[in-house]
Amino acid sequence: MFSSLALTQVLPYLPLAQGDIDYGVDRRADPRLIGNVLREAGTSVVLTRAGLLAVPFGQCALVRQSAAHMRLATLPGAYVADALPHHPEVKAIYLGAYHGAQSQHVVALDVSDVVVDPVGGDDARRVDDAFDEADTAHDVHDSIFASAVARFDWVDLRGFAPRASAREIGQATTMLALSNWYAYQRHCPHCGYPVEQAMSGWAQRCTNAEDDFRVLFPRVEPAVIMTVVDAQDRLLIQHNRAWKNPLMYSVSAGFVEAGENLEHACRRETFEETGVRVGEVKYLGSQPWPYKISLMMGFKGQALNTDVHVDGEEVSDARWVTRDEYTELLVTGQIEVPGKATIARVMIEEWYGREI
Template identity: 45%
Template sequence: MIRPKPVAGQALARSALDRASEHRLDQAWLDAAWARPDTRVLVLAQGRARWSGEAGEPRLVLVDAASAPVGERRLLGLDAAGVAYFAVDVEKLPEPAEDGHEGGLRELGTLLDDRDAGLLVHATGLHHWHRTHRFCARCGQPTESAAAGHVRRCPACGTEHYPRTDPAVIMLVLDRDDRCLLGRQPQWPERRWSTFAGFVEPGESLEQAVARELHEEVGVVTSATTYVASQPWPFPSSLMLGFLAYAVDDRVHVDGEEIAEARWFTRAEFKEAMDTGEVLTPGSLSIARYLIEQWYGGPLDEGNHW
């Protein structure tokens, strides 16, 4: 079994399950796994699920297969004990138990343990993809779910469609003096600052995307890039690829459309700006915070974020 290691500091890049992809086309295995009494099912509606427990230590409410509502079944994987986990997508969540609550990744992503975080990220990504890919892009006919929820197949023309993942680069810019550059988007509230990001275009490498986005948004010319880490971002279907980018000089020219303001910070200036509340940093859900922490040299104050 292949169980990915959790990535420290990245709330959405965690999992404790083997995805068991070799079983997705084996309908007999899937039926047998569903019939087992220890199988656990996550019920999802519009990207939201039931959870219970204290707000600081929530656990997803998982049900056995016999209690699961009727809906599309999607295999999420197996745990170390061989227990199978599925998701069922429904229009409306069942009524909660007395101690039940409802939430999605934005509320729960940083609070869940590795198993539950991985379950909800996987199920949410599949939910968004299925919801927006009901018809065949080749012939326009309705498609059907297949491969335990990881393929949509067109019965009319036979085309198979796979879950969409949109690569996006996200980067922290450093200058020769090891200062970092942060920016503000025009629509953001005052004091909200973050790293820079953008989607990878067709025919473009990741390094080219980093250089293009930074030049377009803040006029920065880069001399090199270093890959740091990646993070799924199923809102609805992105994969965030994190980089450090090194600027040739400290010249900045914001485009005024995507970026309203950009500012260089030394570590001392950044700490002072956080302490005074002049700067609010990204929350722990985003890899942007992880990139800043790598440069800063330690965790940021959990009370200082937007």
């Protein structure tokens, strides 16, 4: 018999689990909240579009530099407050506040549905000028969001997270998770009517009176990921067919099935993919994974056998490695490790005993 789950969080720091912001949950129901905080001087406005994050123009190139620092681009809150009512295609989210001498609020804009003139031209590329000149209020309303799309650089969270502050990683992760959910669910799953935003961006409301304007909350898809070790503390690493990089070796992972608990999912996935049976399962930590709407929960499993039989469909290779063998594979370039934003990287480092 095995204890079902040891609830000791081994990994206190995970790259995408950076929640020092006060969500201000009790304020979300106020429909004026976003409009009001946008007019406060300390409010910052950050943007996401189709799974990407807005960073200042020119920062895209930093993704290739490991030591570079990246930050989220921002728009002036007062301009956004004026323009938002004219642009229902822009979805605003109240991310929360940091409390110091003065509360600093953060509002995120999902501009995925903003249509940008493919020709562009000077007007679309000069968002700063739009703020300075502001010929008429109407011109600014028409251009501010489209200009932001054209003017800022847009990067993936995997490129942003290793180079950004913990606070901004947290902001980015939350807005991506909500934006991905909006893209995924545009109609009420109960009656099929279109949905609109509710609760300052944290929920949706069905527009059908006969469905009582049902409030819908974000769906989160639970997934497990496991470092599996044997009696000699060797690690089971594997390459999945879906990974484009042929040198990428990581650990077993998969979605939790209906009616299944977490430790069962760990044992089932490992056995399906590698033929290795797992006994005791220990919780390591969790982090959101906004590709699209997952929550990754990390575990360490103790193997009961060491014979490896990969399924050949999802996994093409799996093998046991000692720390010395793992080091040798890394330094000779025979394998590569998962990216720094991933929980897999931190879990492998936990086994390895130090940063890679």
